[in-house]
Amino acid sequence: MPLSASEPYDLAVIGAGSAGLAGAVTAGELGLSVALLDTSVQTGGQFYRTPAPTLGAVRPEALHHDWSAYTDLRRRLARSDVRHLPGHHVWSVTKDDEEGVGGGAGDGLWAVHAVTGADGGGERPVRVRARAVLLATGAYERQLPFPGWTLPGVVGAGGAQAMLKSGLVLPGRRVVVAGSGPLLLAVASSLAAAGARVPAVVEASGYLRYARHPRALATNPHKAAEALIHGAALLRHRVRLRPRSAVTEVHGTDRVEAVTVTRLDRDWRPVRGTGRRIACDALAVGHGLVPQIELATALDCATRPLPDGTRALALDGLQETSVRGLWAAGEAGGVGGAQLARLEGELAAVAVAARILGRPAHAGRVRELGRRRERMRAFADAMAAVHAPAPGWPRWLTDDTDVCRCEEVTAGRIREAVEDLGARDGRTVKLLTRAGMGWCQGRMCGAAVACLAARGRTAEPPAERRPFATPVPLSALATLDDPTMPLVTESEGPADDPGGHTTTTFEPDASPGDS
Amino acid sequence: MARTPAELVGAQPGPPFRITFDGRAVTALPGQSVAAALWGAGILAWRTTRVGGRPRGAFCGIGQCYDCLATINGEPNRRACLVPARPGDTITTQEGHGRAALGV
Ligand code: FES
Secondary structure (H helix, E strand, O other), X not given: OOOOOOOXXXXXXXXXXXXXXXXXXXXXXXXXXXXXXXXXXXXXOOOOOOOOHHHOEOOHHHHOOOHHHHHHHHHHHHHOOOEEEOOEEEEEEEEEOOOXXXXXXXXXXXXXXXXXOOOOOOOOEEEEEEEEEEEOOOEEEOOOOOOOOOOOOEEEHHHHHHHHHHHOOOOOOEEEEEEEXXXXXXXXXXXXHOOOXXXXXXXXXXXXXXXXXXXXXXXXXXXXXXXXXXXXXHHHOOOEEEEOEEEEEEEOOOOOOEEEEEEEOOOOOEOOOOOEEXXXXXXXXXXXXXXXXXXXXXXXXXXXXXXXXXXXXOOOOOOEOOOOOEEEOHHHHOOOOHHHHHHHHHHHHHHHHHHHHOOOOOHHHHHHHHHHHHHHHHHHHHHHHHHOOOOOHHHHOOOOOEEEOOOOEEHHHHHHHHHOOOOOOHHHHHHHHOOOOOOOOOOOOHHHHHHHHOOOOOOOOOOOOOOOOOOEEHHHHHHHHOOOOOOOOOOOOOOOOOOOOOOOEEOOOOOHHHO | OOOOHXXXXXXXXXXXXXXXXXXXXXEEOOOOEHHHHHHHOOOXXXXXXXXXXXXXXXXXXXXXXXXXXXXXOOEEEEEOOOOEOOOOOEEEOEEOOOOHHHOO
């Protein structure tokens, strides 16, 4: 195993969820040396998020679907030589073209830059070098703002799920689940199974719209089965499903006390006089998932628009991005679920191995994986189309609704930037209002701001350009040009890192008050 | 039917321990993040915003939104949803940009 600075890895995999795990173990089994970096201490990504071993969960699978697929990957990882690097927050990937010492084709080497520690708190900067990189960075939740969504007790639907799976906690006892997309059903059924009352699942789209995609449904029967399983669980827990509705207001002063659920027309505009108050102490909300692609777009990788207005990486038939040597698998190429992610991770690994080892990939295996990939991608596209936000949703907003949670920029100020000052895209709105300039760098508000800037026309999806994929301590940046910095993460870490314990964090657009 | 998440997964955690939140004792389980321990105690907010002074806590749960920033053992701007709780941790509500102590 190449552990010394002079010997780079064949493949660096970023993300240890379904796609990254499948990619890493497959590449390892094909003879490549592999480093697998992930922010979390445990493998599994968001889908297979598990409680820490010290919580002693005897039946972690009670919170999961398709658990055996994960235990299988975990077993293969344990048997492999793959170097698992947990607690590594990757903030940049760069190409070192001058070196010319890479694999096969004389390509340069990739450098993957990370900061370590539970929350990337700058414990130490790390650089991993590799001949090829597989991005398996997954997705984060899309949020559409509404009055009251910043009140404590309003949490992301995925966030509620994540906290439940890893920390075995609930945000409240009576939790309304709202937004759009199939994740809502999974979240509602796990919250209910874990003891929460779920008075309603509020879905902005209508499920009947799936009927417009008969082929995608017919060729993906397991997806229909999944929906039935969730549906049955919801029935058992007496959860009411309210399609074509949205939470248009949250009530409470210090925390959630109730929500107003309003019917929507087909453009997602609230129908007057249909608001109904539902008492609850928490609201779990999300409007689908956004591919997390900023490491790739920083390298100028081509992207493609998805039917729900988000953007994913454009990939070829073998999962390679438009940048040679940089592959992607799973949600970064379009949100399609864990099964598709596993398959794409495997396909990418087969392709990387063929390139690096200089021999053709097994044609039969590639064909079969490619065929199944197309089928599942078709379903993913249908799903994205069904749950795509319709143009009327900004009618939920009042002028004083915060759109950007970090910088507390209201809908009124964004409207002013668009209507009075002529902003036409998210970037201009950002410059005029500071929306998207805070800690999260627009991850929470980017989709909404782009929509508001488009004034009801189809929004240009945000380009997801962020100079840093995670805030980075200045000390980590300072070591970038330092030739003495260790290249590979052995347990020793950098020998001397004078600034390594500072909490100074570089924020690209931090306000003067922040530094 | 399970009444708690711990029952659902048959959790047999290691011995619980104490942390404090704004001086109040909170029980945490080994393996829980600071945010999870606070949620477990029914605490949903541990930060006030810079502009409006509004309460906030964990939102995304996975390290993306930075709404969960807390002052942990005197260090501001730690993402509570990612930082594991440790015995004796002192969590304090983070006000504004979290650098009040520095006077900036
Ligand atoms: S809850 Fe979003 S970063 Fe911690």
